[in-house]
Amino acid sequence: MRRRDFIKVGGAGLAGAAALGGATGNWYGLYGSPIPDPATDGTVVPSFCELCFWKCGIRAHVKDGRVTKIQGNPADPLSGGMLCPRGAGGTGLLYDPDRLKRPLLRKGARGAQTFEEVSWDTALDAVASNFRRIIDQHGPHALGLFSHGFGASWFTHLFRALGSPNLAAPSYAQCRGPRDVGFQLTFGSPVGSPEATDVANTRCLVLIGSHLGENMHNTQVQDFAAAIRNDADIIVVDPRFSVAASKARHWLPIRPGSDLALLLAWMNVLIAAEKYDRAYIEQYAYGFEQLKAHVAPYTPEWAFPRTGIEPQVIRATAELMAGARPAALVHPGRHVTWYGNDTQRTRAIAILNALLGSWGRRGGFFMPAQAEVPGYTCSLPHVAEPVTADRPDPSVYPLADEVLAQGLCQATIPGGLGTPRVRGWMVYGSNLLSTLPNQKETQAAIQALDFLVSVDVLPMEIVGWSDVVLPEATYLERWDDLNHPAWRTPFVSVRQPVVPALYDSKPGWWIAKELGNRLGVGDHFPWADGEAYVKVRAESAGVDFERLKREGSVALAGGPRYFEDGAVPEFGTDSGKIELYSQTLAQHGFEPLPTWHDDDVEDPPAGYYRLLTGRAPSHTFGRTTNNRLLSQVHAENEVWVNAQVAQQWGLAHGERVYLQNQDGVRSSFSAPVKVTSRIRPDAVFLVHGYGHRARELRFAHGRGIDDTELITRYRTDPIMGGTGMNVNFVTFLRAADVDGAGATPGAHAALAVTAEVRA
Numbered sequence: 001m002r003r004r005d006f007i008k009v010g011g012a013g014l015a016g017a018a019a020l021g022g023a024t025g026n027w028y029g030l031y032g033s034p035i036p037d038p039a040t041d042g043t044v045v046p047s048f049c050e051l052c053f054w055k056c057g058i059r060a061h062v063k064d065g066r067v068t069k070i071q072g073n074p075a076d077p078l079s080g081g082m083l084c085p086r087g088a089g090g091t092g093l094l095y096d097p098d099r100l101k102r103p104l105l106r107k108g109a110r111g112a113q114t115f116e117e118v119s120w121d122t123a124l125d126a127v128a129s130n131f132r133r134i135i136d137q138h139g140p141h142a143l144g145l146f147s148h149g150f151g152a153s154w155f156t157h158l159f160r161a162l163g164s165p166n167l168a169a170p171s172y173a174q175c176r177g178p179r180d181v182g183f184q185l186t187f188g189s190p191v192g193s194p195e196a197t198d199v200a201n202t203r204c205l206v207l208i209g210s211h212l213g214e215n216m217h218n219t220q221v222q223d224f225a226a227a228i229r230n231d232a233d234i235i236v237v238d239p240r241f242s243v244a245a246s247k248a249r250h251w252l253p254i255r256p257g258s259d260l261a262l263l264l265a266w267m268n269v270l271i272a273a274e275k276y277d278r279a280y281i282e283q284y285a286y287g288f289e290q291l292k293a294h295v296a297p298y299t300p301e302w303a304f305p306r307t308g309i310e311p312q313v314i315r316a317t318a319e320l321m322a323g324a325r326p327a328a329l330v331h332p333g334r335h336v337t338w339y340g341n342d343t344q345r346t347r348a349i350a351i352l353n354a355l356l357g358s359w360g361r362r363g364g365f366f367m368p369a370q371a372e373v374p375g376y377t378c379s380l381p382h383v384a385e386p387v388t389a390d391r392p393d394p395s396v397y398p399l400a401d402e403v404l405a406q407g408l409c410q411a412t413i414p415g416g417l418g419t420p421r422v423r424g425w426m427v428y429g430s431n432l433l434s435t436l437p438n439q440k441e442t443q444a445a446i447q448a449l450d451f452l453v454s455v456d457v458l459p460m461e462i463v464g465w466s467d468v469v470l471p472e473a474t475y476l477e478r479w480d481d482l483n484h485p486a487w488r489t490p491f492v493s494v495r496q497p498v499v500p501a502l503y504d505s506k507p508g509w510w511i512a513k514e515l516g517n518r519l520g521v522g523d524h525f526p527w528a529d530g531e532a533y534v535k536v537r538a539e540s541a542g543v544d545f546e547r548l549k550r551e552g553s554v555a556l557a558g559g560p561r562y563f564e565d566g567a568v569p570e571f572g573t574d575s576g577k578i579e580l581y582s583q584t585l586a587q588h589g590f591e592p593l594p595t596w597h598d599d600d601v602e603d604p605p606a607g608y609y610r611l612l613t614g615r616a617p618s619h620t621f622g623r624t625t626n627n628r629l630l631s632q633v634h635a636e637n638e639v640w641v642n643a644q645v646a647q648q649w650g651l652a653h654g655e656r657v658y659l660q661n662q663d664g665v666r667s668s669f670s671a672p673v674k675v676t677s678r679i680r681p682d683a684v685f686l687v688h689g690y691g692h693r694a695r696e697l698r699f700a701h702g703r704g705i706d707d708t709e710l711i712t713r714y715r716t717d718p719i720m721g722g723t724g725m726n727v728n729f730v731t732f733l734r735a736a737d738v739d740g741a742g743a744t745p746g747a748h749a750a751l752a753v754t755a756e757v758r759a
């Protein structure tokens with residue numbers, strides 16, 4: 001497909017607008033709260049970042065109507081005046097020449113990526129008429145929203161107003177969901193986002209497959225640096241020698257998939273040697289005797305053949321944790337959908353923290369506090385919805401507490417989950433083709449849809465499959481809801497436009513309100529505009545709005561953060577205690593204590609390697625890989641291959657390979673090999689978010705390998721429906737052979753596997 005197929009410029013009026021380029025006025029009112037910036041003779045406008053979910057406070061420097069620099073806002077508790085590389089590189093998104101510029105209407109077959117530019121009225125009318133037809137014929141349950149990002153709140157509000165409960169965020173079932181359910185079951189509270197981990201004050205930090213330093217969650221990375229400065233002991237469990245591992249006292253290169261065995265062995269050591277926090281457990285925990293009996297067989301010697309970690313190392317690391325407790329933190333991680341037993345594994349992490357007495361304690365988990373913001377919630381009063389389309393039988397994945405994106409996808413395919421099925425999607429800021437496992441299933445669902453509308457900033461793959469495309473203004477050009485997360489101290493921060501919206505993009509609040517008006521639910525959007533909405537919200541929290549606009553973040557008074565300082569221990573479990581033994585799991589027929597099963601882990605077939613994925617500090621997956629500024633640091637991913645394996649295959653450092661998985665699916669593009677001793681021989685590693693096939697992403701297109709293409713298998717967590725995706729294996733195809741042979745998918749034999757590799 002060539003570019004001219006994608007955008008066919010519409011009428012003369014639009015062509016005229018196009019000629020204006022970025023000079024269109026900000027029709028929706030005043031923007032931002034500029035403060036004179038004597039250093040540059042410009043202004044500074046505070047807001048908060050959207051390059052990842054952490055939402056750090058920023059100060060954008062503006063001169064002659066252009067953002068020249070983005071820095072951290074010292075008044076903001078999350079950034080503390082410092083940003084990660086992505087946050088500082090936000091102008092690369094704002095001025096990305098590939099941005100969606102005007103509304104688009106599909107012409108031709110779905111997925112053919114042929115569109116024409118239309119006016120906003122035409123685009124919004126098309127969305128409204130299609131949604132109205134679906135609601136009239138099938139009811140509001142036939143609509144589903146997939147979303148990612150803070151701006152989604154306007155659209156979740158719209159869907160609730162329309163009566164659809166099908167609000168799915170892939171960040172749940174494809175990322176953090178098992179962790180939140182595991183901690184909820186144990187402590188009666190999820191970990192939160194941002195996580196209430198007291199990394200800065202810990203004396204012993206355990207990271208299990210969690211790549212702080214590559215995962216640039218700003219405050220945590222700053223805290224991690226503080227822990228290193230404070231000489232805290234760091235233990236990293238990872239098949240790969242990550243950046244975090246390079247700072248660790250112990251790197252445990254574990255056999256992939258066996259983390260639960262290690263966690264059980266650590267519990268065994270703490271209890272057998274009576275090194276756990278006995279007073280804490282006696283006061284706060286339920287089910288200790290059952291746990292003690294349960295973990296008795298899980299000795300370090302039992303764990304060794306399963307994990308590859310020697311018994312003396314398991315004992316030594318358990319001793320380190322015990323010596324530091326309660327300032328010992330076994331980090332819960334964030335992207336935890338690995339093997340399908342993920343809720344039980346994260347339950348084991350929670351139980352280990354309980355044995356160390358770290359929940360609610362300095363150097364463990366602090367008790368977060370949140371600002372009360374009662375005015376205008378951007379969500380209607382929540383009505384319990386017993387049945388959502390993703391789970392027509394609520395006894396399946398009974399502890400899922402959010403809608404499962406994969407389930408919503410299946411509920412769209414005729415015969416997938418029964419009736420009624422979902423027929424209309426809105427996709428907000430979520431590139432589903434790179435987010436959900438099994439792209440064939442996602443494509444089958446899309447092809448079965450009556451209607452698909454995307455709201456996005458960039459022409460991601462999902463945009464190419466849409467019937468209508470609505471170009472949203474970037475986070476630097478719009479108002480969004482007030483940010484007031486639970487954190488060390490309660491605070492509120494504001495997102496306000498820093499510069500006028502470029503092109504003919506519009507803010508999400510306006511798009512949702514216009515759709516609400518057209519769909520007969522306009523009375524649910526009583527605010528005049530985004531600013532008026534945020535003003536009411538801020539003032540309801542007792543915050544002066546003018547001050548908030550000027551300062552960006554305003555801290556409020558908060559209570560003690562630790563039990564030892566007077567924070568009241570409250571556990572929202574059935575027993576009112578920390579549930580080592582989970583009554584809820586037992587009631588639902590699941591194992592009430594995490595249990596190891598040898599068949600939980602499958603080793604790679606001969607000549608194949610487990611596909612592991614992660615992040616790079618300068619990118620947030622596919623959301624940033626078209627950012628030309630950030631890509632100066634990291635322009636494509638590499639295939640990490642163990643040096644011995646590379647030698648066996650005769651692969652040279654930098655040589656390009658395609659990957660092909662166990663089901664014969666080959667990556668669309670190739671990537672260079674990184675020959676390294678920093679990874680186990682049975683695994684390869686890729687940074688997620690590369691290998692874009694959307695040609696309108698003119699910078700990112702074809703750079704590197706898209707791991708999601710290769711994730712054709714997933715194992716579903718029976719407790720909450722998370723999709724474990726580290727269950728795929730890949731082999732190598734030399735790019736020189738593939739490209740020379742004409743690059744027909746599936747037509748290329750894998751490199752000859754040597755006898756040595758098979759052995």
Ligand code: SF4
Pocket residue numbers: 049050051052053054055056083084085086087088216217218219
């Ligand atoms: S961690 Fe980085 S990308 Fe994420 S919000 Fe903060 S500055 Fe932005």
